[in-house]
Amino acid sequence: MNKKSTLSWKEYVITRLIKASGYSAIIFVGMILYFLLSQGLPALQEVPLSSLIADRWYPIEDYYGILPLLGGSLVVTIGATLIAVPFGLASAIYIAEIAPRWAREILKPIVEILGGLPSVVLGFLGIMVLSPTLQVWLDLPTGLSAFTGSLLLGGIAIPTIVSVAEDALDAVPRSYREAALALGATHWQTIWTVTLPAARSGVLTAIMLGIARAIGETMTVMMVTGNAPVMPNGPGALFAPVRTMTATIAAEMGEVASGSTHYHVLFFIGIVLFLISLAVNVTASAVIFRQVKRTEKLLS
Amino acid sequence: MISGCSLQFGGNGDVPEPVEVESYIENKGSDTIVNLALAWAEEYQKLHPEVRIAVTGGGSGTGIAALINNTVDIANASRQIKEQEIENARENGNDPTQFIIARDAIAVIVNPNNPVDQLTLEQISAIYSGEISNWSQVGGEDRPIVRLSRETNSGTHVYFLENVIRLGEKESERLFSRDTLLLPSSEGITSEVSQNPNAIGYDGLGYVTDEVKIIAVAREVGGIYVYPSPESVNSEEYPIARDLYMYTIGEPQGAVKEYLDWILSPEAQAIVTELGFVPIINP
Numbered sequence A: 001m002n003k004k005s006t007l008s009w010k011e012y013v014i015t016r017l018i019k020a021s022g023y024s025a026i027i028f029v030g031m032i033l034y035f036l037l038s039q040g041l042p043a044l045q046e047v048p049l050s051s052l053i054a055d056r057w058y059p060i061e062d063y064y065g066i067l068p069l070l071g072g073s074l075v076v077t078i079g080a081t082l083i084a085v086p087f088g089l090a091s092a093i094y095i096a097e098i099a100p101r102w103a104r105e106i107l108k109p110i111v112e113i114l115g116g117l118p119s120v121v122l123g124f125l126g127i128m129v130l131s132p133t134l135q136v137w138l139d140l141p142t143g144l145s146a147f148t149g150s151l152l153l154g155g156i157a158i159p160t161i162v163s164v165a166e167d168a169l170d171a172v173p174r175s176y177r178e179a180a181l182a183l184g185a186t187h188w189q190t191i192w193t194v195t196l197p198a199a200r201s202g203v204l205t206a207i208m209l210g211i212a213r214a215i216g217e218t219m220t221v222m223m224v225t226g227n228a229p230v231m232p233n234g235p236g237a238l239f240a241p242v243r244t245m246t247a248t249i250a251a252e253m254g255e256v257a258s259g260s261t262h263y264h265v266l267f268f269i270g271i272v273l274f275l276i277s278l279a280v281n282v283t284a285s286a287v288i289f290r291q292v293k294r295t296e297k298l299l300s
Numbered sequence B: 001m002i003s004g005c006s007l008q009f010g011g012n013g014d015v016p017e018p019v020e021v022e023s024y025i026e027n028k029g030s031d032t033i034v035n036l037a038l039a040w041a042e043e044y045q046k047l048h049p050e051v052r053i054a055v056t057g058g059g060s061g062t063g064i065a066a067l068i069n070n071t072v073d074i075a076n077a078s079r080q081i082k083e084q085e086i087e088n089a090r091e092n093g094n095d096p097t098q099f100i101i102a103r104d105a106i107a108v109i110v111n112p113n114n115p116v117d118q119l120t121l122e123q124i125s126a127i128y129s130g131e132i133s134n135w136s137q138v139g140g141e142d143r144p145i146v147r148l149s150r151e152t153n154s155g156t157h158v159y160f161l162e163n164v165i166r167l168g169e170k171e172s173e174r175l176f177s178r179d180t181l182l183l184p185s186s187e188g189i190t191s192e193v194s195q196n197p198n199a200i201g202y203d204g205l206g207y208v209t210d211e212v213k214i215i216a217v218a219r220e221v222g223g224i225y226v227y228p229s230p231e232s233v234n235s236e237e238y239p240i241a242r243d244l245y246m247y248t249i250g251e252p253q254g255a256v257k258e259y260l261d262w263i264l265s266p267e268a269q270a271i272v273t274e275l276g277f278v279p280i281i282n283p
Helices: A002-040 A044-048 A067-098 A101-115 A119-138 A146-170 A174-182 A187-200 A198-217 A217-224 A233-237 A245-253 A259-299 B002-011 B033-046 B060-068 B085-089 B122-127 B154-165 B186-195 B230-234 B254-264 B266-274
Strands: B024-027 B051-056 B074-077 B095-111 B118-120 B148-151 B181-183 B199-204 B214-219 B241-248
Touching: A002 A044, A002 A259, A044 A245, A044 A259, A067 A101, A067 A146, A067 A187, A067 A198, A067 A233, A067 A245, A067 A259, A067 B002, A101 B033, A101 B095, A119 A146, A119 A217, A119 B186, A146 A198, A146 A233, A174 A187, A187 A198, A198 A259, A198 B122, A217 A245, A245 A259, B024 B033, B024 B060, B024 B254, B033 B051, B033 B254, B033 B266, B051 B254, B060 B074, B060 B085, B074 B254, B085 B095, B085 B241, B095 B154, B095 B186, B095 B230, B095 B254, B118 B122, B122 B148, B122 B154, B122 B214, B148 B154, B148 B186, B186 B199, B241 B254
Parallel strands: B024 B051, B024 B074, B118 B214, B148 B181, B148 B199
Antiparallel strands: B074 B241, B095 B199, B095 B241
16 A cells, blocks of 8 residues: 555656657747747847848848858758758668668668767868868859758758668558458569558658758858849759858857847847757658558558 | 865976066957967066966957956057047046057968969959959959958958958948858868969968968059068058057056066067068067
8 A cells, every 4th residue: 555655746846857858849849939039020120021031141231132151051052952862861761671681780770870960070071071072063153052052951861861760660560561462462562562651651751861960051151152232043052052050150159249120130030040949840741640540540 | 185286296306486466457359369468478487487378368459448448457459449448448537558569461362373462452452342353354264253251250351341441441331342241260161272373362471371472562553563561561561461460558657667668679579470470570
């Protein structure tokens, strides 16, 4: 009797602790959002909206157009996604479905080590090796371009995508594959039409995490994209220098006077970044949610 | 226990005789000057162990703000104090005194394979503002020009904008061309210029390495093309140079005065040359 009551008392504390840490995530996000809004929204009063949605960023002369920064972030992120998703998925499929056991046991940890590389190291490699090489190969005016940034960001996103997608593929029950093979499907048909669709929500999460990693990355892009606030126009922009939102905040926040217009505009850019990652998250969860419902219908 | 230990250490014979510290000097401001100020402070403390000098960076504005609030003895600045700042200081009863303690040449650099080796100020201005965008327009090969600059928070960036791109004209609205690459470090500029034959960059003379080529600059068309050097800066022939300043409150006295006198001596100015800046007197 006595023992049972201590146990339930412990249980009570533990449950509450777990609950609190669960809610704390929500509280932290709420607090961050509040801080961002309180520091960033004054920008809308100090700078007319038409000046914010303009194509010139030169804060020391009061040009606060954020479009080139938004464009720069989009170009680099789209480039990185185009590189990371095919390579990441292909590696995940190879590791989970095709590679022999021994290769798999070597490859997975190596990919995960790759994911742990500090981004400043990659940025340094980008400046010293990748950018001069690309300049010569592609005959660009300068190797410090959105493309160099995309390649490196793709490299940063790939380990995330591989690791998460591989786990998702691995979690697909063995019986699915056996059933497909028994029906006469080839190995490739099994992967493409059975395993991959069955792991779809996990694979989508992997891609989403990869993109989030790419759009939020700062150090590497600051080092290799040249940071020129040029409005990207057309596909040629991929091979021109760009300035991303994250690099702008990182480069300018250090010296800006607290409470000045420039300071508020930098936080406003933070709000825009926050909204973008929120949109990516919401879209992805909506897609996953719809997927689950459809699967449930099929199974019932 | 702990105090016992430290006593024991104090009792060891090899430790140099403790010197009675008589005065402290607080020195704060420009990041351009901070290395120079540190080198001076180190050297001076060796000569005068009774003086302690604390050097911190933070930027010219930070140093001058501290001077206005009377929290430093000496403020370092890579730009002249503004009228407004002098007024603010006077309101607090502090009248700043200015000392030019060294000079800094800003070198315009290109890739060693670039055949261009001289430019006028006007041409540099036109290149950076985007009017000239091919090296063939200034006597080079048919290559696009890639402009490199430090980030906008750098004092050197502001100096270059006001004195080179705008040619010192206050009402000029000229700006850096939009596609100017803004690199976060001097190292970034040097490495890109040394690898890219299209690039042009600028940096303090002290940061220029052998991997890049320095451009000779003429004040106007038909003028003499001059390379940055201590001599050409002091004779004012090299046009892109600025003074570096220290400010004190009122006329300096006591230890601060002795320190500033020493800074202007040939011995201290030799350190200026070692760090790649330009001394104000020829030692």
